[in-house]
Amino acid sequence: MNVSKTAAIYKSIQQTICRTLEEADGTGKFTEDAWEKEIGSGLTCVMQNGSIIEKAGVNFSYVRGNFNENMASLLGENATNFAATGISSIIHSGNPLVPTIHMNVRYFKLDNGSSWFGGGIDLTPMYINTEEARQFHQTIKTICDQYDISYYPEWKAWADDYFYLPHRQETRGIGGIFFDRIQPSDARDFEKMLNLTSELAKAYPLIYTRLMKDNGHLPFSEAQKKWQKIRRGRYVEFNLIHDRGTKFGLESDGNIESILVSLPAEVEWVYQHQPQPGSPEAQTQELLKKGIDWCRFE
Amino acid sequence: MNVSKTAAIYKSIQQTICRTLEEADGTGKFTEDAWEKEIGSGLTCVMQNGSIIEKAGVNFSYVRGNFNENMASLLGENATNFAATGISSIIHSGNPLVPTIHMNVRYFKLDNGSSWFGGGIDLTPMYINTEEARQFHQTIKTICDQYDISYYPEWKAWADDYFYLPHRQETRGIGGIFFDRIQPSDARDFEKMLNLTSELAKAYPLIYTRLMKDNGHLPFSEAQKKWQKIRRGRYVEFNLIHDRGTKFGLESDGNIESILVSLPAEVEWVYQHQPQPGSPEAQTQELLKKGIDWCRFE
Numbered sequence: 001m002n003v004s005k006t007a008a009i010y011k012s013i014q015q016t017i018c019r020t021l022e023e024a025d026g027t028g029k030f031t032e033d034a035w036e037k038e039i040g041s042g043l044t045c046v047m048q049n050g051s052i053i054e055k056a057g058v059n060f061s062y063v064r065g066n067f068n069e070n071m072a073s074l075l076g077e078n079a080t081n082f083a084a085t086g087i088s089s090i091i092h093s094g095n096p097l098v099p100t101i102h103m104n105v106r107y108f109k110l111d112n113g114s115s116w117f118g119g120g121i122d123l124t125p126m127y128i129n130t131e132e133a134r135q136f137h138q139t140i141k142t143i144c145d146q147y148d149i150s151y152y153p154e155w156k157a158w159a160d161d162y163f164y165l166p167h168r169q170e171t172r173g174i175g176g177i178f179f180d181r182i183q184p185s186d187a188r189d190f191e192k193m194l195n196l197t198s199e200l201a202k203a204y205p206l207i208y209t210r211l212m213k214d215n216g217h218l219p220f221s222e223a224q225k226k227w228q229k230i231r232r233g234r235y236v237e238f239n240l241i242h243d244r245g246t247k248f249g250l251e252s253d254g255n256i257e258s259i260l261v262s263l264p265a266e267v268e269w270v271y272q273h274q275p276q277p278g279s280p281e282a283q284t285q286e287l288l289k290k291g292i293d294w295c296r297f298e
Numbered sequence: 299m300n301v302s303k304t305a306a307i308y309k310s311i312q313q314t315i316c317r318t319l320e321e322a323d324g325t326g327k328f329t330e331d332a333w334e335k336e337i338g339s340g341l342t343c344v345m346q347n348g349s350i351i352e353k354a355g356v357n358f359s360y361v362r363g364n365f366n367e368n369m370a371s372l373l374g375e376n377a378t379n380f381a382a383t384g385i386s387s388i389i390h391s392g393n394p395l396v397p398t399i400h401m402n403v404r405y406f407k408l409d410n411g412s413s414w415f416g417g418g419i420d421l422t423p424m425y426i427n428t429e430e431a432r433q434f435h436q437t438i439k440t441i442c443d444q445y446d447i448s449y450y451p452e453w454k455a456w457a458d459d460y461f462y463l464p465h466r467q468e469t470r471g472i473g474g475i476f477f478d479r480i481q482p483s484d485a486r487d488f489e490k491m492l493n494l495t496s497e498l499a500k501a502y503p504l505i506y507t508r509l510m511k512d513n514g515h516l517p518f519s520e521a522q523k524k525w526q527k528i529r530r531g532r533y534v535e536f537n538l539i540h541d542r543g544t545k546f547g548l549e550s551d552g553n554i555e556s557i558l559v560s561l562p563a564e565v566e567w568v569y570q571h572q573p574q575p576g577s578p579e580a581q582t583q584e585l586l587k588k589g590i591d592w593c594r595f596e
Contacts, residue, residue, distance in 0.1 A: 046569045240538035250465045263567040271344045
C-alpha cells in the first residue's frame with residue numbers, strides 16, 4: 001500500500017515539475033511518452049530546444065516483479081518480490097552560465113520486510129559562482145534540517161563521494177545531497193521520509209527556475225559554449241561509467257531512451273584540454289573537489 | 299625477449315601509421331606525447347583538426363609488472379609477472395561520408411609460460427556503402443587467409459559479437475575481425491602471429507587512405523553531419539560501457555587522456571531519434587546487425 005501511495009504522490013509531483021519548468025522556460029514544452037512493460041509502467045517527459053532549457057528529462061516509473069539474482073547481489077538482500085517507484089530528472093541548459101541539475105527520489109520495497117527511500121539532488125555548474133553554490137546548498141540544508149539536522153552533513157558528504165570521477169580525480173560539480181537505504185522504522189517514519197523526498201522533488205524546479213532567471217538571458221561567447229560541451233563530456237563519462245541508476249537500467253532491460261535521456265544534446269571531447277591558468281574555467285576546475293563546505297564558503 | 303622484439307616492431311609500425319595518415323590527410327599533423335609510469339612507457343600520437351581527419355589517436359605502449367589479483371580474475375590465470383605491448387588506434391573523420399575506423403594489436407606474456415596475441419580491426423560507417431563494406435572485409439580476409447583460412451570466418455563472427463550494443467540491439471558498425479588469447483605453440487608459430495598482427499597494423503592506414511580518397515572530398519549536408527554526431531553517440535556508449543581496453547585502462551590507473559582519445563570530438567544525443575523510413579540513414583540502421591557476410595553481400 002505504501003508503494004502505490006508513494007507512486008501516486010510522485011506521479012503528481014512529476015506534473016508539477018514539468019509545468020513549473022515550462023512556465024519558467026517560456027517556449028519549451030514537455031512531450032509525454034507513457035510506457036508499459038511486463039515489469040511495470042512509467043511516464044517519460046522530455047523537453048528539447050526550449051528557450052533556455054536545451055534538454056530535460058523528467059522520468060516517473062512504478063515497477064514490481066520477481067526479485068532476481070542480479071538484484072539480490074546488488075542489494076545484498078533475499079526476497080521473492082519487489083516494488084519500486086521514483087522520479088528521476090536531469091536538466092541541461094543551452095546557456096553555459098546556467099548549470100546542469102539532477103534530482104532523483106525513490107522508494108523501494110521488498111516482500112521480506114525491507115523497504116527504503118533513496119535519492120538526491122546535485123548541481124553541475126560549468127562556471128562555479130560561489131554565491132549561487134552557497135544558495136543551492138543552503139536551500140537543500142534548510143529542507144533537510146526540518147526533518148533531522150544530521151541529514152544534510154551526512155548526505156552532503158555522501159554526494160561528494162558518489163558524484164566523483166576517480167579517473168579524472170574531480171567531482172561532477174558542486175555536489176548536493178545523496179542518500180540511499182533510508183529504512184523507515186514505523187508508519188510515522190515512513191510519512192516523514194515521504195514528505196522529505198516530496199519536498200525535495202518540489203523544490204527542484206523552483207531552484208532551477210531561479211538559476212534560469214538569474215543567468216538564462218546573459219550573453220555568452222563561443223569559447224564559453226565550447227567549455228560547456230567539454231564539461232558535458234565529463235557528465236557523460238560519469239553517467240555511462242559510474243551512475244548506478246543508468247547501470248541498473250541498462251542491465252535490467254529498462255526503457256533505453258528514458259534511461260539515456262539524461263545525456264546532454266551536444267558534447268565535445270578535446271585531447272588534453274587545459275584551461276588557461278587563472279581563467280574562470282581554471283577557477284571552476286580547481287573547485288571540483290570533495291569536502292568544500294559550500295554553505296560557509298568565502 | 300619475444301615481448302621486447304614485438305614492442306620494437308609495433309613501435310616502428312606506429313610511426314608508419316602516423317606518417318601514412320599525415321600524407322593522406324594533407325594538412326593534419328600528429329603530436330607526440332611520450333609517457334612513463336612505474337608500469338612502463340608509451341607514446342600517444344594524436345591528430346586533431348586535419349583536413350579530413352577530425353581526430354585520430356595512435357597509441358603505443360609497452361608495460362610490465364606484478365600480475366595483480368584484478369588481472370588474475372580478468373584473465374583466469376595465475377602468474378607473478380606480466381609484460382604486454384600493443385598499438386591501439388581510432389580515426390574519426392570530419393566528413394560523415396568517411397567511416398570511423400579502429401585497430402588494435404597486442405601481445406601479452408606471463409611468467410607462468412602463457413603468452414598470446416590479440417587484436418582486431420573494425421569499421422563504423424555513418425552511411426553504409428555495401429561495395430566499400432565488401433572491399434574492407436575482403437582486404438582483411440585476404441590478409442588472414444595467408445596465415446590460416448579458418449581465421450577470417452572465426453574472427454569475423456567474434457567481431458560481430460564483441461562490437462555489439464545489447465541495449466540498442468545493434469552492432470557498432472559493419473564489424474571486421476576481433477581475436478584474443480591466440481597462444482603460439484612454438485617459436486615458428488610466434489613469428490606467424492607477429493607477422494599477421496604486423497601486417498594488419500600496416501594495412502590499417504592504407505585502408506583508411508583509400509576511404510579518405512574515395513569520399514573525403516565529397517560535399518555533405520547539415521543533416522548528414524547531425525546524423526554522424528548521433529551515430530558517434532553510440533560509439534561513445536560502446537567505448538565507455540563495453541570496451542574491455544577502456545575498462546582495463548580506467549581500472550588500472552592508465553594514462554586517462556591516452557585511453558579516452560578514442561572518443562570523437564563532437565557528439566550529439568537526441569531523444570528517440572528515428573531516421574525517416576526508406577532514407578539512407580534508415581538503410582544504414584537496418585544493416586547494423588550480426589551475421590552479414592559482407593564479402594558476398596549483394
